[in-house]
Amino acid sequence: MISKEIKEIVPGEIQVDIGKVEHRVVFSASRVSSGESRGTASAAASETASFSGSGNVGPEVSHLGWGRWYTLRELEAATNGLCEEIVIGEGGYGIVYRGVLNDGTKVAVKNLLNNMGQAEKEFKVEVEVIGRVRHKNLVRLLGYCVEGAYRMLVYEFVDNGNLEQWIHGDVGDVGPLTWDIRINIILGMAKGLAYLHEGLEPKVVHRDIKSSNILLDRLWNAKVSDFGLAKLLGSDSSYVTTRVMGTLGYVAPEYACTGMLNEKSDIYSFGILIMEIITGRNPVDYSRPQGETNLVDWLKTMVGNRRSEEVVDPKIPEPPSSKALKRVLLVALRCVDPDANKRPKMGHIIHMLEAEDSLYRDERRTTTRDQGSREKQETAASESGESGSRHHQQKLR
Known part of the structure; x- marks a missing residue:
């Protein structure tokens, strides 16, 4: 026995x-x-x-x-x-x-x-x-x-490394993580965390969401790892601890100050991770100039000064449209709201991200259709011009 x-x-x-x-x-x-x-x-x-x-x-x-x-x-x-x-x-x-x-x-x-x-x-x-x-x-x-x-x-074993390696590692001037891949990674993380927060009873709070804990497979699908000893919480409950677990830059302020832990702590860390994925910057980087050390503060300043396009990681092969970028940044900023009660739940975050993803795809389809329409018009005009030129030449003969 x-x-x-x-x-x-x-x-x-x-x-x-x-x-x-x-x-x-x-x-x-x-x-x-x-x-x-x-x-x-x-x-x-x-x-x-x-x-x-x-x-x-x-x-x-x-x-x-x-x-x-x-x-x-x-x-x-x-x-x-x-x-x-x-x-x-x-x-x-x-x-x-x-x-x-x-x-x-x-x-x-x-x-x-x-x-x-x-x-x-x-x-x-x-x-x-x-x-x-x-x-x-x-x-x-x-x-x-x-x-x-x-x-x-x-x-x-997930054999394509972790997100930190692909964002901050030596991958050259232009990395393999396109905008579409990064959005897919963000959405995959959100779905995994939503399952922990809303699909289990007791719910699971990860406590240490960061880029090195996001593993990637060969198709760039995200897999949240290191949740084996996360904290289990009953429905609508919080947990107070005297030992704060987490990583500098990712820890929610209320958790760091009071030890109060619930799923909104994970939401904050997730928002930081979105910013890291979009910008290619570390949450805290003391090698950067004053005013750029803290990723959240710098990003809020850039967005407030209408300079959102300048925050995009230069290693992204093709930058996103302004509209697609702003929607993702809005999700990130809502996740890091100082008031934990104002942060969205992970299910709502998925809805916002999928709406953005759908919008981005529609936008690209519209652009493709417009380009195709213009090409047809140009071809028709060209053919019409050639036909008119031939008719004029016949008249001259």
Whole structure:
């Protein structure tokens, strides 16, 4: 029988020598005598026996009712012993490794840090809820590993990098992210977040929306990642925390000042991300001149001075129409309203973006039709002119 509860970590910890020194995790020594030393991954595996009740190898199917329960041995083999050379990301929650399972499946393995104070019961509930999430704009959580103090999450691997790399990386004077692609990325992010906010109960607040957490597939479709330990909230509820999580420049002011967290915190971060995608600028950039350091303040000034066209990322191959640009900027500015209650919900944001996208397509079709009409008129005029010229020449003969 598999225990329904994940054993809580207790004092008396022993270090497991796996991975980077600063990220090594610990497991409970409650069953280890004071004179006994365990410094290898096998120690953690044997500790799992008390958790699973079935030896050192965990069951293939998770007792949470979804996905897989991966063993530490499996994930260690997939990541070459949590090798530093295959690290693809680090953050406040943990360190992420690229891995390949025995069946050839590419995965991203997140080793959660043990110093984050994540309660065992909360871990179980959140993994159970988020593990059932299925949306094309959310990175899929495939399973997890619980052995000793190890808490690891296994995600699908998205192989076209993240948004930060494509916006701020060295992609040349003109990048591959066209205006249409950027709008599609914004819309995809909005749909993924709308599902977390409005399609689940309890709803999920991401807490760390930023460009590096938006992964892209080969068709430039956006997939929101790193929501495995986001905060779950009941309907119409907020959460007050003494530990603000997030990234400089993206954090909503009321969350930073008071610790008050709800989905409107995500809306603010999303608005910042729209600005970043459109302008190609970082939310906070101290290398820029005074008045341009803070993206929100600079953008508001530019829009107020009727200089919206000047904010567009110069790496966009073909700039958008003035009307299309202004509509997207309006959405972004509404998202970062200082009054959280005035920020739109994600569903409303999708409606505004799709209306803009439809308008932009209609505008292009109209332009194409006008160009075609002009070309026909010019051709007809040319043919008429040639016909008249021939008739005049015949008369002269």
